[in-house]
Amino acid sequence: LFIGFSIILFRLVSLPLPETLRDDWVSVRLAADQKQYVDARGVHVVVGHYMGDGADMNQPNLTDEIINSNKFNPLPGEGKDGMPVVIPPHLAGKMHQLYRINRFNLMASDRIHLNRSLPDVRKKKCIGKYSSLEGLPKTSIIIVFHNEAWSTLLRTVWSVISRSPKHLLEEIILVDDASTRKFLGKDLDDYVETQLPVPTRVIRSKERIGLIKARLVGAREAKGHILTFLDAHCECTTGWLEALVSRVAENRTRIVCPVIDIISDQTFAYVRSFELHWGAFNWDLHFRWYSMSGEELEKRKVDRTEPFKTPAMAGGLFAVDKNYFFEIGAYDDKMEVWGGENLELSFRVWQCGGSVEIAPCSHVGHLFRKSSPYSFPGGVTQILYGNLARVALVWMDEWKDFFFRYSPEADRLRDMQQIRSRLEIRKRLNCKSFKWYLDNVWPQHFFPTEDRFFGRVRSLVKDKCLEKPTGKGSLNQPMGVAVLSTCSRIEPPPLRQMFVIPMVKTSNAAKGSVEGPLMTDEAVCLDAPDKDDSSLTPRVKIMACSGMKRQLWRHDPQTKWIQHIPTGLCLDLPRDGSDENGLTLNKCGDIATQSWSLEAVPWR
Numbered sequence: 001l002f003i004g005f006s007i008i009l010f011r012l013v014s015l016p017l018p019e020t021l022r023d024d025w026v027s028v029r030l031a032a033d034q035k036q037y038v039d040a041r042g043v044h045v046v047v048g049h050y051m052g053d054g055a056d057m058n059q060p061n062l063t064d065e066i067i068n069s070n071k072f073n074p075l076p077g078e079g080k081d082g083m084p085v086v087i088p089p090h091l092a093g094k095m096h097q098l099y100r101i102n103r104f105n106l107m108a109s110d111r112i113h114l115n116r117s118l119p120d121v122r123k124k125k126c127i128g129k130y131s132s133l134e135g136l137p138k139t140s141i142i143i144v145f146h147n148e149a150w151s152t153l154l155r156t157v158w159s160v161i162s163r164s165p166k167h168l169l170e171e172i173i174l175v176d177d178a179s180t181r182k183f184l185g186k187d188l189d190d191y192v193e194t195q196l197p198v199p200t201r202v203i204r205s206k207e208r209i210g211l212i213k214a215r216l217v218g219a220r221e222a223k224g225h226i227l228t229f230l231d232a233h234c235e236c237t238t239g240w241l242e243a244l245v246s247r248v249a250e251n252r253t254r255i256v257c258p259v260i261d262i263i264s265d266q267t268f269a270y271v272r273s274f275e276l277h278w279g280a281f282n283w284d285l286h287f288r289w290y291s292m293s294g295e296e297l298e299k300r301k302v303d304r305t306e307p308f309k310t311p312a313m314a315g316g317l318f319a320v321d322k323n324y325f326f327e328i329g330a331y332d333d334k335m336e337v338w339g340g341e342n343l344e345l346s347f348r349v350w351q352c353g354g355s356v357e358i359a360p361c362s363h364v365g366h367l368f369r370k371s372s373p374y375s376f377p378g379g380v381t382q383i384l385y386g387n388l389a390r391v392a393l394v395w396m397d398e399w400k401d402f403f404f405r406y407s408p409e410a411d412r413l414r415d416m417q418q419i420r421s422r423l424e425i426r427k428r429l430n431c432k433s434f435k436w437y438l439d440n441v442w443p444q445h446f447f448p449t450e451d452r453f454f455g456r457v458r459s460l461v462k463d464k465c466l467e468k469p470t471g472k473g474s475l476n477q478p479m480g481v482a483v484l485s486t487c488s489r490i491e492p493p494p495l496r497q498m499f500v501i502p503m504v505k506t507s508n509a510a511k512g513s514v515e516g517p518l519m520t521d522e523a524v525c526l527d528a529p530d531k532d533d534s535s536l537t538p539r540v541k542i543m544a545c546s547g548m549k550r551q552l553w554r555h556d557p558q559t560k561w562i563q564h565i566p567t568g569l570c571l572d573l574p575r576d577g578s579d580e581n582g583l584t585l586n587k588c589g590d591i592a593t594q595s596w597s598l599e600a601v602p603w604r
């Protein structure tokens with residue numbers, strides 16, 4: 001999804017297929033000549049790039065005629081059971097041309113039946129878990145779209161119709177956010193009127209209002225007791241709706257999200273994703289998937305089909321009690337086009353007494369794209385950071401200062417935000433602080449706090465600083481050997497050199513000593529094996545925070561050591577003195593290369 005903003009994409013990893021895979025891995029069956037390996041554990045988030053304001057939509061060979069031609073032409077069996085589509089080689093040129101229209105393989109989509117079959121990807125224990133539907137309220141399904149493809153939009157609709165219990169479905173509402181494609185006009189009206197067995201309405205906005213306001217339009221019109229939102233390129237699987245609606249019906253202050261599976265933008269294969277990731281965000285307020293804390297995972301061993309709390313939601317796919325949604329302030333209607341509304345709603349719900357959760361028995365596929373196909377009037381930065389500035393100003397208390405200090409894009413837009421009505425909601429609902437949210441909803445967070453050191457880790461012999469690696473691990477988190485690089489002279493120093501570690505508050509500890517995980521942005525931590533075994537090289541890394549002992553460190557300003565708690569060894573420079581080679585662990589001593597200073601930097 002973004003120039004620094006997260007579109008979620010699933011990285012392809014070399015894994016020989018077919019193969020019997022662990023429970024959380026799913027194979028994608030492929031034709032013999034296809035070469036694509038999908039790591040379905042998969043929530044490998046890749047930071048993509050928006051192409052900027054849709055300018056490249058104006059390429060001369062992408063004519064209105066091409067864009068408006070409805071090539072929907074399903075072939076028997078194509079894509080059935082979520083299988084990948086194989087495009088014959090002679091169509092490759094056309095396929096690439098069509099790809100640019102929606103930034104996914106439109107030709108592949110157009111070859112798949114609107115009502116294709118999908119595997120039931122739930123854990124066995126989910127079957128029957130939500131079978132008593134008696135007395136459950138009905139839901140309105142709300143799908144907003146701007147220039148969506150015919151086949152993906154209607155496949156979303158058909159997947160709802162085919163795989164939802166009829167008596168839970170009040171209606172389907174399609175909100176057209178000023179699409180310009182001809183086939184989304186009368187053709188769509190006719191289709192909806194004549195071809196669908198569930199009451200379905202198209203509501204049209206004359207002007208482009210963006211997805212946030214479009215959802216508000218749909219929500220206001222909805223007759224259902226519960227609102228269920230979907231993007232316009234989703235496919236729901238068996239059991240998806242029961243799990244959502246039951247949880248909301250049980251407690252109206254819950255917002256319940258499905259597990260979001262992957263529809264490949266290349267082949268339209270349906271790929272089951274990992275159930276044990278939760279949603280949160282990074283220092284720049286971009287939504288990210290992270291591994292749940294070890295503690296949380298441990299708790300879940302008892303029953304992995306139970307819904308779990310998540311600090312934030314991805315945004316597009318969730319169910320909520322309609323009255324509750326409006327009571328707590330629906331959406332911020334001053335947010336434009338795309339972005340930020342998912343965090344705003346998450347913070348608001350949590351801080352004002354509700355909760356956000358993921359129901360592992362509900363799986364819905366979403367078509368992830370590497371870039372956005374539509375325009376962002378006014379510019380993507382202006383829009384996204386304007387929305388994020390609002391999130392920070394209304395909900396984040398002193399952490400808004402941290403955000404604005406390091407996000408000039410948002411800082412520039414800070415003063416022009418009118419937020420009075422949103423602050424009134426916060427007051428009316430007597431909502432808790434952002435500190436409460438961090439402490440209670442996301443205690444594993446890596447933001448600076450009063451009780452934490454925030455700043456640089458500098459070697460006293462080299463004038464070099466610890467820096468977050470640029471390599472990518474799973475979930476697209478930074479990962480690599482811990483190395484030093486030149487301490488930047490920019491003020492404030494760049495975030496890639498900033499780390500966070502809890503301060504020791506006990507009275508007998510040396511002033512300024514710290515102890516705990518040494519964390520930085522994107523939930524990564526300084527890590528070393530907890531056994532003193534020199535065959536384990538390279539030994540000191542920066543990788544996903546795990547909450548385990550091997551990531552615990554202490555620094556004492558008197559000894560200047562950074563000591564690895566489980567082994568008692570000291571962080572040392574690379575043996576050969578180079579910068580490229582990783583830091584090492586050695587027996588502590590009065591050695592210059594083991595001397596480090598922690599330089600605090602103000603964060604608010």
Ligand code: LR7
Nearest residue numbers: 008144145146177210211231232314315316337338339366
């Ligand atoms: O101006 C617009 N008007 C619209 O109606 C822009 C978009 N839209 C529609 C669009 O056609 C689509 O149906 O809004 C929907 C969402 O837009 P996408 O699909 O371009 O968004 P996304 O999937 O890239 O982005 C995610 O973040 C968004 C932030 O505003 C929204 O919350 C999306 O709903 C959200 N999608 C998901 O959460 C799906 C899972 C992604 C993950 C993780």
Ligand code: MN
Nearest residue numbers: 231316366367
């Ligand atoms: Mn989407």
